[in-house]
């Protein structure tokens with residue numbers, strides 16, 4: 001049995017859609033409390049499916065976990081409704097930065113706190129905390145979300161999730177379609193949140209360079225199977241990871257260029 005320091009256990013999970021399409025066939029990893037774990041892999045590797053299984057959202061997409069177990073705080077997630085998991089502190093930001101475009105940034109944030117009980121003073125306190133982590137949202141608090149940038153919408157989606165006061169924040173591809181500097185801002189804020197509040201974070205990313213820079217541990221998925229897990233710092237150094245997931249050949253010359261900034265990508269290393 002994993003100890004109390006493990007908040008999430010994913011053990012040999014197999015999943016299908018429509019009882020026909022196999023999306024996962026053997027995904028395992030553990031997330032320790034207070035850590036950031038990055039789930040890496042190419043398009044279609046099974047990252048989103050894994051995250052949806054964690055939040056028990058697969059049935060909503062005619063999907064299902066066929067075998068294996070996922071335990072959040074020791075409890076089997078398949079026995080709990082997604083809303084109950086949110087109330088228990090497991091909150092997911094789905095891919096695609098979903099915001100209510102016709103509401104202001106602040107109204108979007110407040111909507112994230114609706115499910116929980118809380119007095120106005122508490123809500124204001126939580127809003128202030130979110131503005132401290134994402135100062136750009138404070139500047140745009142009265143702007144309609146539909147008129148804010150992609151990065152600000154992603155920050156709003158994360159901020160709205162934070163209004164539920166999560167213990168485990170699950171993020172699906174927060175970097176998608178955003179400029180490298182904005183991606184940096186978002187990951188820096190996530191790291192700060194993690195360090196200062198102890199929030200555990202599970203983040204699926206195709207942008208392996210950024211994810212490995214900020215995560216404590218990482219798991220690599222290939223065709224629905226977890227093929228590699230370890231400390232992010234160690235994975236960053238592995239030639240095979242550098243070659244296949246950081247977009248570099250395993251040549252000594254290119255290895256030297258790993259984290260040098262380039263004009264198109266402030267990380268230097270492309271995904």
Ligand SMILES: Nc1ncnc2c1ncn2[C@@H]1O[C@H](COP(=O)(O)OP(=O)(O)OP(=O)(O)O)[C@@H](O)[C@H]1O
Pocket residue numbers: 017018021022023041042043044045046047048049050061206
């Ligand atoms: N709603 C769905 N119905 C049927 N098949 C699906 C559905 N969602 C995903 N799949 C399939 O499951 C497999 C895993 O997809 P998934 O979206 O989990 O991968 P991913 O690693 O998140 O990729 P991406 O980065 O492109 O989102 C793929 O073969 C995909 O086509």
